Amino acid sequence: MTQQRITDDSPASALFPEFDTLYDLIADEVQGLTDAQLDWTSDEYAWAEWSIRNQLSHMASLTYRWLILRCGDNLFPDSDHGIEDVQSIANSPSDRRLDDEEYWELPVILDMLGGGIRLAQQVLSERTVGFMYSHSVTSEASASWDMMLQAHPEGITHSEDKTMRIMRYDAMIRHIYFEETTHLFNIQRLKRAQGLPAVSEVPRVGYWAVEGWDVSEA
Secondary structure: OOOOOOOOOOEHHHOOOOHHHHHHHHHHHHOOOOHHHHOOOOOOOHHHOOOHHHHHHHHHHHHHHHHHHHOHHHHOOOOOOOOOOHHHHHOOOOOOOOOOOOOOOHHHHHHHHHHHHHHHHHHHHHOEHHHHHHOEEEEEOOOOHHHHHHHOOOOEEEOOOOOEEEEEHHHHHHHHHHHHHHHHHHHHHHHHHOOOOOOOOOOOOOHHHOOOOOOOOO
16 A cells, blocks of 8 residues: 555545556456356365356455445445445345346446446545544454454454454455455466466455465466
8 A cells, every 4th residue: 555645634545546556457357258267166275166257246246335335324424326226235145246147247247346446436535534544344353354454554453352343444445455456366366277377467465465365276
């Protein structure tokens, strides 16, 4: 993330210029893939249980889930986020993904991915650093977060009994970016497992860059 000096009055976009290139980084990696390549899985590796299509669908869904479903009361108090199918996203029967029945074709998933990234950019441009620092979202802690916390320099604490995770909004945005880069790395090794070359250079940040993370290859 950016190291430039900022103030509480600075737009939050000063914290995360990486979002400007995020969509192209992901889209370039999957353009031209066949359905067979998009849907390849393997039960030999945990990271290969989800196909490239599933990875992308999760990457598209998670931005809306965090910005609207979990933080929407503060970020969009008038529900002016411009997303019409929020309930479809919230009630998706597909595990942590967009509804497979409605969002299956690659162009459709990429359109939703782009919309989510633009929504994040809108939040970052309209809110100040001070706003992001003064708001937080609470959710249940999980075992995997002990490792994931290593990727965050600040902004995440736990409740006294360690059962809840308290994430400042700037850390929430960072979490979104780290999720995207980590799943992009997964997409690349799914491609390599099929004998396909990687295209994008994934930034060496995020959960996949944490010591101890499974970065095995097929």
